[in-house]
Amino acid sequence: MPPTADDETRRAIHAVWSIESARLIAGLARLVRDVGIAEELAQDALVAALEQWPAGGVPDNPGAWLMATAKHHAVNYLRRGTLLARKHQELGRALEADHESEGSETVERIIDGLEDDVGDDLLSLIFVACHPVLSREARVALTLRLLGGLGTDEIARAFLVGEPTIAQRMVRAKRTLSEARVPFQVPRGADRVPRLSSVLEVIYLIFNEGYAASAGDDHMRPALCEEALRLGRILAGLAPDEPEVHGLVALMELHASRAGARTGRSGEPVLLPDQDRSRWDQILLRRGLAALEAARASGAGPGPYQLQAEISACHARALSAGETDWAHIVALYEELARLIPSPIVHLNRAVATAMADGPAAGLAIIDSLRAEPALRDYHLLPAARADLLAKLGRLDEARAEFQRAAALTQNARQREQLLARASACAG
């Protein structure tokens, strides 16, 4: 049965929502100073659109229509006494004035001058949704909801938890923000770096959840990669002077560029050196390199995201595994280890050192990591050690390590691969 005009309009409305909801919520949050209420008002406007647009068609400026409708509903809320007294006052003031006019706020705006209102509102919303007062899961859920326009069901499917869990997470998050009186503004000065760090952490978390998805999973999981990329690109547009924003975008674009080559024909994971490079997405790869250039141009010394992107870019630039500039990668890992002296960074440094300077050099570093509690159950440590031992002809030791790695991994196909390598070591 062909779709009715109503079906098409409904689809168009949801498309408009995808495009406009974040800016709508951001603009309303600027008015009402509360993201929870802003979201409710935005939802009211969506309901009105679903009721009215099928008859009259999608208006010429859907964003403006939604905003005007949301403000109208705000007045209704006021009259019905739905809001708490404090909010009544703020809302009443804001609506009567119908523009930003509170003393110091105006002065700040004049001084800041250059940013346009919409950009500032959206940036404020990003910072609030990622506020460190919230738990990491709460920040992720709130970001996907307020900025991604994702439904509770979609978020639940993406994170493999129940809908009620996500719903509760968001209710608590909004309450926490309210109670903590988190201001709706872009952090500046001393606050800026840790707040931005929190935003980048959330975006990267969303990306990695999506990246970790495997073929059988709900389609919402890999969609998280696209959403994280989108959020990163938006942030790069709103905060172009922040090198770590460009660094993170570069890192995500470059990782995403390899997604098509990561899995073999039977679904087994394929490591980077063995990947079919013709399956690397050139559009994403070039975007990643461009973002890296933007990070470098922003001046400040490379931060951790930029460094990781630089390492990824070394691989991206090599037309074949054999052409990889491992010496450069080792130098980059050494720089990264100075910023983030984590055992995992050192492990990656060890693997790169083995490629640049031979297996014995890499093994020396790995051996120094064996006592690290953080790596105790990490399958990639014995796996890397086994690989180097095998290359050095120490096959009995290699076999034992491959078996240890196989026992530690959660991924069934990876376990098979490791056990196969263990068997291959038996004389």
Add this chain to the structure above:
Amino acid sequence: MRFLCIYRPSKPESDAPPTQQEMESMGKLIGEMHKAGVLLAAEGCLPSSKGSRVRLDGGKFSVTDGPFPETKELIAGFALLQVKSKPEAIEWIKRFLTVAGEGESEVRLLHDMPAG
């Protein structure tokens, strides 16, 4: 999801460059699409006099240089969008057509990064 959107204006191609107004409106829309994080690439074509058509037919190549005045609705440009759904791509393209002028944009879903 990635969509290739190929624009063919109804108006025949002309030598006249775009007006200041047209460039500003298009610039504004492209800016919005960038800021929304959905635009991967977009380019306009130079007149068909600078292009050619390459055909393989019956095992034989033939190359025809532009211009192609007899063709209705020549390709004028493309956009590569990354969005959550086809309706979203269509909504953006409607906004694009409003600015670019009457004609048709063919919106095609591309092979994408596979899951995992």
